[in-house]
Amino acid sequence: MAASTDNQPDNPASPWYSAYPAVKGDVKGLSRDAVLELLHTEGAGTAFVLVDVRRADHEGGTIRGSINLPAQSLFPTIPTLYALFKAAGAKKVIWYCGSSKGRGTRAAGWFGDHLDERRDEEMESLILEGGIKGWAKAGDRFVEMMDEYDEAVWEKFE
Template sequence: MSVLDAGQEDTPWQAKFPTPRTKEPGAITRDELLARFESGEKGGQDFLLVDVRRTDHEGGTITHSTNLPAQTLYYSIPSIYNLLQSGKIPLVIFYCGTSRGRGTRTAAWFNDFIEDQRKAGSESDDGFMIQSVILKGGIKGWVNAGEEYQKWMTAFEPDYWTQFADLRL
């Protein structure tokens, strides 16, 4: 054990943060996201697409994604919310490898924050509302859906993804 590791326990990263109140955030399918891309919509303009992977952020990412690792995202939620409000971006989509862990947790945290803002009366005067969802199947489901999806990736490395070819998401 190094000096840097002294005193650290093997607790999961999410143990430092509150359990989300939202149990099942909404979801968008890869087909729905692909349709948005094909219609000319862009991440950061029409929606915010957030890749919450950290150490497994390999093999490429979905085009127009912003990488905000789940392990550090919680404290940034108010700032992200304010950016979405001021930019009138109505949808934030979170994903990780499969969107069953970190993606779901971060979307739920964000949804909790949205609900807290509504209860506090902090929503927009013009009725603008933000929705927080996950990308069903995550990036592994996106890649395994085939070339039609893979062409919408940045820094795509096909060899990396062969290890996940048998996953059904």
Template sequence: MASATEAPWHAAFPKPKAQAEFISREDTLALFSSAKPGKDFILVDVRRTDFEFDDKEMLNIQGGTIKNSVNFPAHSFYHIREAVYDLVKAAGVKTVISYCGSSNGRGPRVAGWLQDTINEKGDDSIKSVAMTGGIKGWAKAGEEYTSQMVGYEKEAWETKPDGCA
């Protein structure tokens, strides 16, 4: 976390021109049964320091993540946004759903940066959105949500503070 004299990480990058649109976790969950993950939509987990592997088994993400998500940390996303666009375009993905801890900062910022790139390309076939409530909202919403997670650990979500810079 930035101190009073230290600028936040995102101050090094331009603010997104596009205002992030949001998709609810309910609508995101519905996509798992009505659309094809990785083709019709892709989930982008933009956490960095709060997206860590556990110490015992380097295969498990602490607390878990939503199935079929890719991890592109927000802190480096601005530099790779055009490559991400190219990958999404080549795959024919229609919707990119970004999320962080609570989708109050990083998730919407990344969604905005990617939407800026989409707009600059003049592409109306792809939409970039942020998921309301982030992974914390998803993990605390009940079994129908947690069943769509890999590495879900209930205890991890009971101790995580709110907030998402």
């Protein structure tokens, strides 16, 4: 998937991610229906980890059980995150941002590249297709699985 350009206000000429390597491998997606099913059957934090990589736009709610690790500071922590997720027995790490077309895809790609370098075929790095915007607009069964949901935030995306 192509990544968008998320420029930072402190240096608009150079995107924040330009300091880090380009993603080498392909990034696979997981539908929101599949993630919802995982939440109902497995529960976040057991067989999978949900990672919300939003920072300044972290508003309107988040998917229940997800952790917030802003993409802008993520890359140097990947080896530590990998060790923690591995020790916890996570088989899937599911990343998302607003749309999962920029930061989410980039984070999933970096983590997937780390998995490839480690030759770890037991863990997957995936993106939530449609991101949190798609999740929040998909109806009640998705919204019910959000913490701190604020409908007013999502109305502006109609």
